[in-house]
Amino acid sequence: MTDHPTIVVGIKQVPDDDEVSIDPDTGRLDRSSAPAVLNRPDRNALEAALGIRDEVGGRVVAMTMGPPPAAEVLEVAVAMGCDDGVLVSDVAFGGSDTWPTSLTLARTVEYLDGDIVVCGEETTDSSTGQVPPGIAAHLGWAQLTYVEELEPLPETGQLAARRDVEGGYERVIADLPVVVAVAFGENHPRPAGLHRKIYAETEFEPVTLDADDLGIDENTVGLAASPTQVGGMDTIEGVERERVTVGTVDELIDELAGTEVLP
Amino acid sequence: MTDVNSEEYEDVWVFVEEHDGEVMGVSWELLEEAKSLAEETGEDLVALVIGHDVHDVAERAVSRGADRVLVADDEVFEPYRADPYGEQFRAMVEARKPSIVLIGGTHTGRDFAGRVAVPSHAGLTADCTEIDVDDDGVLQARRPAFGGNVLATIICEEHRPQMATIRPGVFESAPAEPDREGQIEHVDVVVDEADTLTEVLERNTNETVDITEADRIVAAGGGVDGDLAPIRRLADALDAEVAASRRAVDEGWIEGSRQVGQTGKTVRPELYVAVGISGAVQHLEGMNDSDVVVAINNDPNAPIFEHADYGIVGDLFEVCPALAEALEETDTPEVTP
Ligand SMILES: Cc1cc2nc3c(=O)[nH]c(=O)nc-3n(C[C@H](O)[C@H](O)[C@H](O)COP(=O)(O)OP(=O)(O)OC[C@H]3O[C@@H](n4cnc5c(N)ncnc54)[C@H](O)[C@@H]3O)c2cc1C
Numbered sequence: 001m002t003d004h005p006t007i008v009v010g011i012k013q014v015p016d017d018d019e020v021s022i023d024p025d026t027g028r029l030d031r032s033s034a035p036a037v038l039n040r041p042d043r044n045a046l047e048a049a050l051g052i053r054d055e056v057g058g059r060v061v062a063m064t065m066g067p068p069p070a071a072e073v074l075e076v077a078v079a080m081g082c083d084d085g086v087l088v089s090d091v092a093f094g095g096s097d098t099w100p101t102s103l104t105l106a107r108t109v110e111y112l113d114g115d116i117v118v119c120g121e122e123t124t125d126s127s128t129g130q131v132p133p134g135i136a137a138h139l140g141w142a143q144l145t146y147v148e149e150l151e152p153l154p155e156t157g158q159l160a161a162r163r164d165v166e167g168g169y170e171r172v173i174a175d176l177p178v179v180v181a182v183a184f185g186e187n188h189p190r191p192a193g194l195h196r197k198i199y200a201e202t203e204f205e206p207v208t209l210d211a212d213d214l215g216i217d218e219n220t221v222g223l224a225a226s227p228t229q230v231g232g233m234d235t236i237e238g239v240e241r242e243r244v245t246v247g248t249v250d251e252l253i254d255e256l257a258g259t260e261v262l263p
Numbered sequence: 264m265t266d267v268n269s270e271e272y273e274d275v276w277v278f279v280e281e282h283d284g285e286v287m288g289v290s291w292e293l294l295e296e297a298k299s300l301a302e303e304t305g306e307d308l309v310a311l312v313i314g315h316d317v318h319d320v321a322e323r324a325v326s327r328g329a330d331r332v333l334v335a336d337d338e339v340f341e342p343y344r345a346d347p348y349g350e351q352f353r354a355m356v357e358a359r360k361p362s363i364v365l366i367g368g369t370h371t372g373r374d375f376a377g378r379v380a381v382p383s384h385a386g387l388t389a390d391c392t393e394i395d396v397d398d399d400g401v402l403q404a405r406r407p408a409f410g411g412n413v414l415a416t417i418i419c420e421e422h423r424p425q426m427a428t429i430r431p432g433v434f435e436s437a438p439a440e441p442d443r444e445g446q447i448e449h450v451d452v453v454v455d456e457a458d459t460l461t462e463v464l465e466r467n468t469n470e471t472v473d474i475t476e477a478d479r480i481v482a483a484g485g486g487v488d489g490d491l492a493p494i495r496r497l498a499d500a501l502d503a504e505v506a507a508s509r510r511a512v513d514e515g516w517i518e519g520s521r522q523v524g525q526t527g528k529t530v531r532p533e534l535y536v537a538v539g540i541s542g543a544v545q546h547l548e549g550m551n552d553s554d555v556v557v558a559i560n561n562d563p564n565a566p567i568f569e570h571a572d573y574g575i576v577g578d579l580f581e582v583c584p585a586l587a588e589a590l591e592e593t594d595t596p597e598v599t600p
Binding site for chain 2: 097098099102121122125126127128129130133134136137138141142143144145146160163164165166167168169170171172173174175178184185227228229230231232233234235236238239241242243244245246247248249250252253255256259261262263
């Protein structure tokens with residue numbers, strides 16, 4: 001491992017899941033009423049990144065892509081202990097799907113000279129989980145996704161991880177540089193320190209980068225350069241259920257007997 | 264903006280995920296669902312098998328409906344790693360130009376799909392629950408969005424292939440027809456151990472329980488507060504599998520392979536008993552295909568009651584044992600001394 005790795009954490013501002021409503025007339029989502037928050041799985045990413053710094057030193061820089069107000073999540077990251085925060089913002093990025101998004105973030109990682117990228121498992125607003133592997137693919141780096149535990153191996157310059165796989169786990173060692181996606185809920189994110197919090201709110205100014213700064217051709221990002229488009233949105237009709245409330249266990253068994261689902 | 268000629272791309276590909284010869288169930292589900300896509304477009308259904316000593320897996324893919332199977336067989340592919348899989352798959356996609364590529368939305372599938380889609384500049388839609396093609400052969404990939412409130416249709420008009428990862432458990436599995444015939448072709452392996460970026464030290468999947476196959480499920484949520492005894496007893500009485508909400512998994516009370524929901528499994532049992540589960544959208548997404556849902560919760564306002572056929576408002580530590588006991592009684596044939 002480089003002596004003082006630069007650890008870049010990818011974080012995102014998302015509408016609070018529970019507050020997104022659907023306009024009954026248009027069927028469109030009303031996200032404007034939902035407060036914007038830090039994507040919950042990203043707290044696990046921040047904790048994992050700060051944990052690496054605790055062990056081997058180095059620098060942790062949070063990066064986020066979005067319109068200027070998205071910089072709010074950088075304050076959360078800095079309050080938790082990140083050394084710096086970068087806002088990647090340009091109208092050219094508008095409408096990007098995961099392909100140009102991961103390209104833009106990959107270029108940001110190069111700009112920051114990152115050695116390790118840590119992301120959350122997925123975002124609560126789009127839940128593709130594709131951006132971390134996308135960053136790794138654009139950079140040609142190793143990747144570790146669905147990571148439950150991380151262990152830096154400074155002697156060999158590698159990172160060891162326990163990954164969640166269907167029905168169990170695996171232990172993998174990856175060469176640096178590497179992109180890590182941390183499984184949601186796998187560690188206990190540290191609370192913001194009081195002094196860091198005051199610093200984040202009063203003195204901290206994020207670095208802002210646009211397509212030009214990153215040497216990104218505007219034709220390779222944004223809606224037009226996105227291979228996928230949203231073709232339509234349908235409200236999911238909730239499954240119709242009986243919604244019978246019974247008072248006793250015997251009544252329940254009587255009801256179930258009629259449905260023939262009991263063994 | 265792109266110069267992709269979609270006419271050059273044809274066939275529907277399905278990735279058959281195997282680990283050590285064991286095929287993941289979702290692969291056969293995709294093969295079944297893809298048959299109708301291939302019929303619709305009049306193209307071949309092609310299975311892709313990557314692994315070591317996997318000829319048997321290729322034959323099984325034929326028996327499950329593949330017209331052709333492409334096999335990349337080499338030691339470098341066992342156990343699975345994102346970089347050699349991604350590179351091999353990418354090379355195959357670029358050389359043979361499939362129109363549609365379907366991959367199971369397992370951790371493995373979601374891990375390497377991007378390593379194919381990014382360098383190929385393909386459209387990749389994550390974790391779909393419905394797929395279809397329109398008259399022009401454009402894949403309509405549908406996926407729940409925004410916590411499962413809406414179903415978004417994602418299309419990819421100008422790039423090829425059209426790739427999608429598909430959630431396990433939402434489709435029926437293709438039946439095996441041992442006499443079916445198909446063509447098996449071994450392809451060049453383009454990756455070398457010397458170029459790999461990762462090393463797998465250990466892979467441990469012994470604790471696998473496949474809750475997606477269960478007829479009856481008793482699922483534990485935050486309400487059990489670490490005590491699974493009432494859940495296990497009720498599951499025994501019902502001859503059911505035990506499952507869990509994310510909360511119960513995160514707390515470490517139950518292993519992750521039993522999690523139901525958006526980031527867990529989609530289950531479709533005849534009976535789903537949700538015990539001490541609030542009914543968050545991410546959980547509902549995984550249990551909505553159940554035939555009959557029973558909710559046991561001490562909060563009459565818990566959202567789960569809106570999504571249940573039968574509900575009992577009460578303390579699970581009382582309701583579960585009482586229910587188990589009543590079922591045990593009906594089970595036991597009456598014996599007169
Ligand atoms: C990106 C993302 C993905 C997610 N994916 C999933 C997923 O796949 N699956 C999933 O389940 N969740 C998922 N979640 C989490 C989800 O939002 C909820 O937090 C979770 O489902 C809550 O679990 P729960 O209902 O068991 O627990 P709680 O919310 O803690 O609810 C416990 C319930 O038990 C009841 N209760 C308490 N004590 C008793 C008692 N003695 N007797 C009877 N009832 C009692 C309470 O009234 C309450 O309704 C995800 C969240 C995010 C952000």
